[in-house]
Amino acid sequence: MASAKVHLLEDGDDTPQFGEEEDENSDKLKHPVVTFFHLAFRVSALVVYILCGWFSNSFITSFVTVVLLLSMDFWTVKNITGRLMVGLRWWNYVDDSGKSHWVYEFKKGSNQSRINSSEARIFWLGLVLSQFMWAILFIIALLGFKFKWLLLVSIALVLNGANLYGYVKCKVGSNDSMTSSFSNISSNFVWQQLIKNALGVFHSSERPVSKV
Numbered sequence: 366m367a368s369a370k371v372h373l374l375e376d377g378d379d380t381p382q383f384g385e386e387e388d389e390n391s392d393k394l395k396h397p398v399v400t401f402f403h404l405a406f407r408v409s410a411l412v413v414y415i416l417c418g419w420f421s422n423s424f425i426t427s428f429v430t431v432v433l434l435l436s437m438d439f440w441t442v443k444n445i446t447g448r449l450m451v452g453l454r455w456w457n458y459v460d461d462s463g464k465s466h467w468v469y470e471f472k473k474g475s476n477q478s479r480i481n482s483s484e485a486r487i488f489w490l491g492l493v494l495s496q497f498m499w500a501i502l503f504i505i506a507l508l509g510f511k512f513k514w515l516l517l518v519s520i521a522l523v524l525n526g527a528n529l530y531g532y533v534k535c536k537v538g539s540n541d542s543m544t545s546s547f548s549n550i551s552s553n554f555v556w557q558q559l560i561k562n563a564l565g566v567f568h569s570s571e572r573p574v575s576k577v
Contacts, residue, residue, distance in 0.1 A: 395481040396449050403446040403488060406438030407495045410521065414502065428517055439524045442492070447532055450484040455531035469535040492529045499525060 394400050410431050417427035448454045452472030459465050472480070499521045506515040 393481075394484055396484060399446055399449050400484055400487055402441055403450065404491050406434050406441060407491060407525070410434035410438060411495065411498055414517070414521075424513060428513075431517055432520060435521050435524050439528060442528045443531070446488065447528075447535075450481070450488040451532070451536075452480050453532050453535035455535055469531070469538045471535050471538055492525070492532065496522070496525050496529055 413427065413434060414431050417430070421427055443455070454470040455468065456470075457465060457467050499518055503515065503518045503522060506512075506518050
């Protein structure tokens with residue numbers, strides 16, 4: 366498997382308008398709606414998981430609801446919030462010979478300086494804290510021998526962990542002095558399989574669930 370770190374192509378929406386140059390790094394959120402949805406799905410998934418026993422006795426209903434929220438969060442963070450909030454993007458494609466390629470994109474130079482610092486903090490805190498919370502819930506489910514819930518928490522860890530790893534790779538690649546020292550990590554088979562599994566979970570969650 367191959368991987369590459371490239372500069373993120375600029376979109377027209379990312380170009381600052383006249384008079385906005387001084388506001389790029391201010392505390393005012395540049396993309397408030399995007400920032401909201403960066404947190405909305407992941408917080409909702411955690412809340413539903415923690416409180417689902419109070420509102421429903423059906424494990425299937427709770428399971429499907431949480432997985433759908435996690436899937437929407439995975440897609441939103443991977444395709445939208447990372448690009449707009451921190452100027453990073455990761456993706457995968459398979460060439461004609463069947464070889465899988467992983468691409469980690471980042472903004473550089475003056476483009477990187479236009480990233481809003483408040484949005485960047487929210488982006489990374491959202492990724493790290495949610496992974497930390499799911500890790501705690503994993504331990505609780507494991508110690509309580511709640512194996513069916515353990516499966517659900519594992520899905521959450523995989524989906525959120527895939528985005529966290531992908532964006533850390535992008536962030537590392539944005540620093541030229543660190544790129545060479547981390548070049549061997551790009552071929553790490555275990556993490557690439559993790560991301561593949563996350564993509565598989567996302568696509569499978571879109572299929573209708575039938576009761577046995």
